[in-house]
Amino acid sequence: MTAAGLPMTVREPGLPDRVRIHEVGPRDGLQNEKTVVPLEVKAEFVHRLAAAGLGTIEATSFVHPRWVPQLADAEQLMPLLADVDARLPVLVPNERGLERALALGVREIAVFGSATESFAKANLNRTVEESLEMFAPVVARAKDAGLRVRGYLSMCFGDPWEGPVPVPQVVGVSRRLLELGCDELSLGDTIGVATPGHVGALLGALRAAGVPAAALAVHFHDTYGQALANTLAALRHGVTTVDASAGGLGGCPYAKSATGNLATEDLVWMLDGLGIATGVDLGLLTATSVWMADRLGRPSPSRTVRALSRQET
Amino acid sequence: MTAAGLPMTVREPGLPDRVRIHEVGPRDGLQNEKTVVPLEVKAEFVHRLAAAGLGTIEATSFVHPRWVPQLADAEQLMPLLADVDARLPVLVPNERGLERALALGVREIAVFGSATESFAKANLNRTVEESLEMFAPVVARAKDAGLRVRGYLSMCFGDPWEGPVPVPQVVGVSRRLLELGCDELSLGDTIGVATPGHVGALLGALRAAGVPAAALAVHFHDTYGQALANTLAALRHGVTTVDASAGGLGGCPYAKSATGNLATEDLVWMLDGLGIATGVDLGLLTATSVWMADRLGRPSPSRTVRALSRQET
Numbered sequence: 001m002t003a004a005g006l007p008m009t010v011r012e013p014g015l016p017d018r019v020r021i022h023e024v025g026p027r028d029g030l031q032n033e034k035t036v037v038p039l040e041v042k043a044e045f046v047h048r049l050a051a052a053g054l055g056t057i058e059a060t061s062f063v064h065p066r067w068v069p070q071l072a073d074a075e076q077l078m079p080l081l082a083d084v085d086a087r088l089p090v091l092v093p094n095e096r097g098l099e100r101a102l103a104l105g106v107r108e109i110a111v112f113g114s115a116t117e118s119f120a121k122a123n124l125n126r127t128v129e130e131s132l133e134m135f136a137p138v139v140a141r142a143k144d145a146g147l148r149v150r151g152y153l154s155m156c157f158g159d160p161w162e163g164p165v166p167v168p169q170v171v172g173v174s175r176r177l178l179e180l181g182c183d184e185l186s187l188g189d190t191i192g193v194a195t196p197g198h199v200g201a202l203l204g205a206l207r208a209a210g211v212p213a214a215a216l217a218v219h220f221h222d223t224y225g226q227a228l229a230n231t232l233a234a235l236r237h238g239v240t241t242v243d244a245s246a247g248g249l250g251g252c253p254y255a256k257s258a259t260g261n262l263a264t265e266d267l268v269w270m271l272d273g274l275g276i277a278t279g280v281d282l283g284l285l286t287a288t289s290v291w292m293a294d295r296l297g298r299p300s301p302s303r304t305v306r307a308l309s310r311q312e313t
Numbered sequence: 314m315t316a317a318g319l320p321m322t323v324r325e326p327g328l329p330d331r332v333r334i335h336e337v338g339p340r341d342g343l344q345n346e347k348t349v350v351p352l353e354v355k356a357e358f359v360h361r362l363a364a365a366g367l368g369t370i371e372a373t374s375f376v377h378p379r380w381v382p383q384l385a386d387a388e389q390l391m392p393l394l395a396d397v398d399a400r401l402p403v404l405v406p407n408e409r410g411l412e413r414a415l416a417l418g419v420r421e422i423a424v425f426g427s428a429t430e431s432f433a434k435a436n437l438n439r440t441v442e443e444s445l446e447m448f449a450p451v452v453a454r455a456k457d458a459g460l461r462v463r464g465y466l467s468m469c470f471g472d473p474w475e476g477p478v479p480v481p482q483v484v485g486v487s488r489r490l491l492e493l494g495c496d497e498l499s500l501g502d503t504i505g506v507a508t509p510g511h512v513g514a515l516l517g518a519l520r521a522a523g524v525p526a527a528a529l530a531v532h533f534h535d536t537y538g539q540a541l542a543n544t545l546a547a548l549r550h551g552v553t554t555v556d557a558s559a560g561g562l563g564g565c566p567y568a569k570s571a572t573g574n575l576a577t578e579d580l581v582w583m584l585d586g587l588g589i590a591t592g593v594d595l596g597l598l599t600a601t602s603v604w605m606a607d608r609l610g611r612p613s614p615s616r617t618v619r620a621l622s623r624q625e626t
Contacts, residue, residue, distance in 0.1 A: 007537075008470070008477035012510035012546070157321065164321035192620070195586025196545055197325035222538075224320075225579035225616035226586075229541040232509055233325070260616065266538035273508025273539075303538035303573065307505070 007273035015235050018277040020056060022186070022217055022243045023049055023264060025292075027058040027091055029249030031068050033296065039073050041295050043080040048291070049246060050086040052284035054264075058110065059088040062097035078104040089150060098138050102145060109142050110150035110186075111135045113177055115170045118161035119154055119190070132176050139181045151182035152219070156202065158193035167205045174206060178215065185216055186243055189230065192223025192260060196233035203237035213238030220262050222248065222301075227262035228270055235276075242267060247289030247300035263302030265289060282308070320586035328548050331590040333369060335463075335499070335530055335556045336362055336577060338605075340371040340404055342562030344381050346609065352386050354608050356393040361604070362559060363399040365597035367577075371423065372401040375410035391417040402463060411451050415458060422455050423463035423499075424448045426490055428483045431474035432467055432503070445489050452494045464495035465532070469515065471506035480518045487519060491528065498529055499556055502543065505536025505573060509546035516550040526551030533575050535561065535614075540575035541583055548589075555580060560602030560613035576615030578602060595621070 026046050030037055042060075049057050059081060065072030074090065081088055089108035092098045101109055113131055114120040120128045135151075142149050155162075156170045174185055187202065199218070206216065218234040218241075220227035231242055248263030268282050286308045293300045300306065339359050343350055355373075362370050372394060378385030387403065394401055402421035405411045414422055426444055427433040433441045448464075455462050468475075469483045487498055500515065512531070520526065531547040531554075533540035544555055561576030581595050599621045606613045613619065 005476040006471045006506040007508050008506075008511055010508070010510035010514045012513055015510075158319045163318040193319040193321075193586075195320050195323070195583050197323035197328075197587045198321055200325055201323045222616060223620045224582045225535075225541055225576065226583060228538055229545045229583060232542045232545060263538065269537045270508050270539055270542060273506075274510045303535060307536045 007269060009273060009275045011275045015274060016238070016240045016276060018240065019235070019271055020241045021054060021264060021267065021278055021280065022241055023054040023057045023246060024219075024243050024261065025049065025057075025246035025249045025264070027061050027071065028261060029245040029247075031061060031070050032250065033070050035296075036070060037295065039076055039080070042073070042077055045288070045292055046081055046084055046088070048288040049285070050084045052288055053278070053280040054086060054285075055279060056087045056089065057084070059090055061091035061093075062100045063091060063093045064097075075100065075104065078106065089148070092138060092142075094134060095138055095141065098141055106147070108148040108150070109138075110152055111138060111177075111182070112152040112154065113173065114154050115165055115173050116155040116159040116162050118159055122161075123154070128173060132173075132180065135177070136180055143181045148184075149182050150184045150186060150217075151177035151180070152186045152188055153177060154188040154190040156187045156194075157189045157198055158191055160191055167202050170202055171205050171209050171211075174211060175209060178211065183215070184241065185211070186219045186241075187216060188219040189221055189227075192221035192226060194220065194230050195226055196229050199230045199233040200237055203234060203239065207237075214240070217241035217243055219243035222260040222262055227260075228266055231262065231267065232270070246285060247292055247305050248302040249289075249292070249300075260301065263300070263304065265302045265304035265308070269304045320582060322586060322588045324588045328587055328589060329551070329553045331553065332548070332584055333554045334367060334577060334580065334591055334593065335554055336367040336370045336559060337532075337556050337574065338362065338370075338559035338562045338577070340374050340384065341574060342558040342560075344374060344383050345563065346383050348609075349383060350608065352389050352393070355386070355390055358601070358605055359394055359397055359401070361601040362598070363397045365601055366591070366593040367399060367598075368592060369400045369402065370397070372403055374404035374406075375413045376404060376406045377410075388413065388417065391419065400461075402461070405451060405455075407447060408451055408454065411454055419460070421461040421463070422451075423465055424451060424495070425465045425467065426486065427467050428478055428486050429468045429472040429475050431472055435474075436467070441486060445486075445493065448490070449493055456494045461497075462495050463497045463499060463530075464490035464493070465499045465501055466490060467501040467503040469500045469507075470502045470511055471504055473504055480515050483515055484518050484522050484524075487524060488522060491524065496528070497554065498524070499532045499554075500529060501532040502534055502540075505534035505539060507533065507543050508539055509542050512543045512546040513550055516547060516552065520550075527553070530554035530556055532556035535573040535575055540573075541579055544575065544580065545583070559598060560605055560618050561615040562602075562605070562613075573614065576602075576613070576617065578615045578617035578621070582617045
């Protein structure tokens with residue numbers, strides 16, 4: 001799978017046996033791409049990710065096409081994924097989006113909230129409270145229809161306008177999202193500023209507030225190179241669901257708007273080395289990211305993809 | 314120092330209060346640069362690093378100029394650093410190199426060994442045993458002269474020819490280097506394949522063999538994005554000396570020969586966030602790496618340098 005039997009597998013006490021990777025490349029990874037990716041490329045991307053062993057692949061978004069033109073083909077994409085053997089959640093911003101998703105037989109959705117007022121205003125044009133009120137009927141309707149619901153919570157560590165985000169504030173909004181009926185909460189370090197002690201403090205406070213680690217996922221960005229160290233900290237605190245984006249798609253590292261999702265390959269390298277099962281074949285996944293990088297016309301920002309694809313040439 | 318009071322400082326139990334960063338940019342970072350960096354740029358680089366608070370800066374190498382033409386100006390550089398308020402170790406390959414260093418009043422040296430036969434052969438054209446025999450009189454003479462001696466040990470985790478490197482083999486060579494009289498041993502993941510459990514296993518085995526963590530440094534490469542997670546694992550095992558290279562210099566991430574030193578800025582971001590003192594001013598350090606990137610004509614591979622320099626423009 002990797003050159004010369006590497007990484008060597010050495011377990012570390014206190015870490016889980018298995019991690020579920022929530023692959024966000026097709027949605028979070030592609031949504032800010034300026035050039036529209038052809039429908040058939042998106043469909044092949046999801047098929048390849050599933051073939052590489054990813055069991056949860058966030059496929060697209062039912063946000064209004066005006067806001068995310070790249071994912072305006074959600075209605076066309078979902079039928080092309082009918083044969084994919086993986087969970088395929090989709091992002092849904094409101095009741096209208098949910099209706100569109102339900103009409104296509106979607107089984108899992110995600111809503112996208114904010115821990116800070118500034119980002120709620122910038123991203124949703126609402127207060128945090130108003131955004132929760134917007135989500136309430138969406139989550140209720142989805143649960144009635146038997147869907148699984150994920151709640152994203154962005155700006156859980158730092159906010160570009162507000163600076164450090166107090167832990168109790170994040171815990172408060174987290175509890176509200178779970179009380180609405182979300183099955184899982186993905187804690188987002190949207191601007192990538194978190195460090196391992198901060199991660200531990202938030203996870204400890206959530207546990208103290210009665211939120212089990214099993215209900216949590218972590219979503220780290222590599223803007224300052226901290227994503228994998230933060231992931232390690234989260235695993236020590238019992239988290240077993242980790243968001244990542246194949247090839248590190250999502251936010252060009254050279255652009256002002258860079259977000260820099262944690263690359264799935266860098267994550268899998270670490271988990272393979274730690275002997276933590278993911279079901280992912282790193283070679284197939286890397287080949288997928290190299291293929292996608294060719295489609296997008298620029299190299300993958302994932303260090304593992306670069307290192308492994310150099311070895312193969 | 315960093316935008317908007319970030320990273321937020323949150324201590325993590327079980328980690329040290331202070332870390333000494335062994336800055337390797339001027340030596341390890343520059344040694345493979347194809348275009349010769351002017352002497353005055355090298356001198357200014359070291360001065361700037363010291364002004365940013367780095368207390369240990371590996372300045373150059375007294376390897377034969379034929380092997381490392383970039384550092385052929387070691388004799389000219391050292392007098393220009395006489396006023397630098399920092400420890401300035403230099404790499405010394407053999408007795409001839411030591412004589413050159415002693416003549417310039419150097420107070421600290423480092424020798425460069427290998428944990429594997431393949432790399433000893435490739436890098437030193439000797440067996441591991443023969444290389445230890447070569448170092449013995451160098452270390453003895455240096456200690457007699459009152460110098461501090463660091464031993465680098467490369468390929469401590471994986472080797473490009475041999476694959477995974479057995480922990481007992483690394484422990485064996487480590488002990489030999491310390492028995493020669495080295496004051497400190499820097500454990501190198503030269504090809505960047507290590508993962509945190511492997512790091513913990515090696516450090517635990519060294520402790521069991523009687524090597525105190527205080528005698529150890531870690532030298533991680535970011536080839537697969539693992540360097541910072543591995544550093545976190547090493548800190549948990551009591552290591553308090555960490556090698557890093559300003560701006561991530563040393564090994565272009567696009568070249569086959571890429572090594573990808575851990576960027577000092579990415580390390581300082583994590584340590585600042587963890588409340589671990591380093592004495593380093595991240596703003597001054599980032600400005601230094603941006604300045605050096607301009608001299609070298611390409612952007613820094615450090616994610617923190619990229620993120621912070623974007624904010625400043």
